[in-house]
Amino acid sequence: MNKAKRMDSLASGVFNEMEEKKQRVEARGVKVIDLGVGSPDLPPAPHIIEALRRSANNPSHYRYTLVGVRRLYEALTGWYKNRFNVDLDPDNEVLLLMGSQDGLAHLAMAYVDPGDIALVPDPGYPIYSFSIQMAQGEIFPLPLLAENRFLPDFSLIPPDIAAKAKLMWLNYPNNPVAVSADREFFERAVEFARKYDILICHDVAYAELAYDGFKPMSFLEVPGAKDVGIEFYSLSKTYNMAGCRIGFALGNREVLSNLALIKSNIDYGVFHPVQEAGIAALTGPQECVTINAQTYQRRRDVLVDGLAELGWKMPKPNASMFIWAPLPPGYTSSTLFVSELLEKAGIIVIPGVAFGNRGEGYVRIALVRDEGILTEVVKRVRQSFSFNA
Ligand SMILES: Cc1ncc(COP(=O)(O)O)c(C=O)c1O
Numbered sequence: 467m468n469k470a471k472r473m474d475s476l477a478s479g480v481f482n483e484m485e486e487k488k489q490r491v492e493a494r495g496v497k498v499i500d501l502g503v504g505s506p507d508l509p510p511a512p513h514i515i516e517a518l519r520r521s522a523n524n525p526s527h528y529r530y531t532l533v534g535v536r537r538l539y540e541a542l543t544g545w546y547k548n549r550f551n552v553d554l555d556p557d558n559e560v561l562l563l564m565g566s567q568d569g570l571a572h573l574a575m576a577y578v579d580p581g582d583i584a585l586v587p588d589p590g591y592p593i594y595s596f597s598i599q600m601a602q603g604e605i606f607p608l609p610l611l612a613e614n615r616f617l618p619d620f621s622l623i624p625p626d627i628a629a630k631a632k633l634m635w636l637n638y639p640n641n642p643v644a645v646s647a648d649r650e651f652f653e654r655a656v657e658f659a660r661k662y663d664i665l666i667c668h669d670v671a672y673a674e675l676a677y678d679g680f681k682p683m684s685f686l687e688v689p690g691a692k693d694v695g696i697e698f699y700s701l702s703k704t705y706n707m708a709g710c711r712i713g714f715a716l717g718n719r720e721v722l723s724n725l726a727l728i729k730s731n732i733d734y735g736v737f738h739p740v741q742e743a744g745i746a747a748l749t750g751p752q753e754c755v756t757i758n759a760q761t762y763q764r765r766r767d768v769l770v771d772g773l774a775e776l777g778w779k780m781p782k783p784n785a786s787m788f789i790w791a792p793l794p795p796g797y798t799s800s801t802l803f804v805s806e807l808l809e810k811a812g813i814i815v816i817p818g819v820a821f822g823n824r825g826e827g828y829v830r831i832a833l834v835r836d837e838g839i840l841t842e843v844v845k846r847v848r849q850s851f852s853f854n855a
C-alpha cells in the first residue's frame with residue numbers, strides 16, 4: 467500500500483520520539499521527569515467536574531450534539547465581554563470546537579488551495595504549518611527572533627508574497643517562545659491584513675496563564691480585527707480541561723460559517739456533558755483561574771532562579787506555561803543538548819528546532835510539574851552539568 471505523497475513532508479512527532487527515548491532511559495531504572503508536553507498536570511475545579519458528572523448521568527445527553535448548547539455560546543460571549551470587553555454575537559460570531567486544535571487543524575481546508583501561501587511563525591506551534599501542509603499550501607515563514615521581541619516583522623515580508631498570502635497564523639502569549647504581544651503589534655497586524663486581504667488567525671490559548679499581574683489581550687480588542695480575522699480560545703489551559711475537549715473560534719462570521727461547514731462534514735459536535743462543564747467553567751467562580759496562574763508563576767520562579775544559579779540563564783516569561791530557554795553556555799545544538807539532559811539527568815524538554823529552524827539554539831521547558839519536582843530538576847542539573855566551567 468502506497469501512502470499519500472503529503473505524508474512525505476510530515477515529520478514524525480517530536481513527542482513520540484521523546485517518549486521512545488524516555489522508555490529507554492527508564493528501562494535503566496531512572497525516574498524520568500517529563501517537562502516535554504504542555505499537558506496541564508492539575509485538575510479542573512470541583513464545580514467543573516461536578517457539572518460534567520451531573521450531565522453524564524442524564525441519559526438524553528448522549529445524542530449527537532451538532533450545533534451545541536445555546537447557554538454555552540452565551541457563557542463564552544459573556545466571558546469575553548467581562549475579560550476583554552469584546553462584544554460577540556452568540557449566534558454568528560462563535561463556533562464551538564472539539565478543542566481549539568480542531569479548528570486550527572481544519573481552517574486551512576476552507577481557505578487554502580494547493581499552492582496558496584500562508585504566513586506561519588517560525589518557531590511555531592506545529593499545527594500551524596501542519597494544517598497548511600495538509601491543504602497543500604505553501605508556507606512562508608515569519609521568523610520570531612529575540613531581537614524583535616519574538617514578534618514577526620511585517621516590513622520584511624516581500625510585497626509580492628504578502629499580495630499572494632491567504633492566511634497568517636499568530637499566537638500570543640506564544641507557544642513555544644513564551645512572550646506576549648502588545649496592542650500596537652495587533653494594530654499593525656490588522657492594518658497589514660487589511661492592506662493585503664489576508665485572513666488573520668490568532669490563537670489565544672494562554673490568555674489566562676499570565677504572571678506578575680500581567681493581563682494578555684485578545685486580538686479581537688483591536689478595532690477592525692473582526693473584519694480580517696478570527697481568534698481561537700481554549701478551555702484546556704485556563705481551566706485544566708485539556709482532555710475534556712472544548713474550544714472556540716470567534717470573530718469574523720463568514721470565516722466561522724465556512725469553518726462550520728467543513729466541520730459539519732467531519733464531526734457531530736462536542737459531547738453534551740463536556741459543554742456543561744464548559745458552561746460551569748465560564749460562568750462559575752473564577753478563583754481557580756487565579757490560583758492556577760499563581761501556581762505556574764511559582765513554578766517558573768523555582769526553575770528559572772534555580773537554573774540561573776547554576777549558570778544557565780533564561781528570561782522569565784510573563785505568560786504561557788513554558789520557558790523558552792537559550793541553550794546553556796557551551797552548547798549549540800538543541801537536539802544534542804536535549805539528548806544529554808535526558809541521558810545524564812533524566813529530564814525531558816523539547817529541542818527548539820522541533821518548532822522550526824529558527825527555534826535552534828533554544829529548548830522549550832513546560833512547567834507541568836510541581837515545585838518539589840522542579841527543585842529536583844535543578845538538583846539533577848547541578849549534579850550532572852557544570853556550565854560555568
Ligand atoms: C498554542 C496552542 N494552541 C492550541 C493548543 C491546543 O489546545 P486545545 O486543547 O484547545 O486543542 C495548544 C496546546 O498545547 C497550544 O499550545
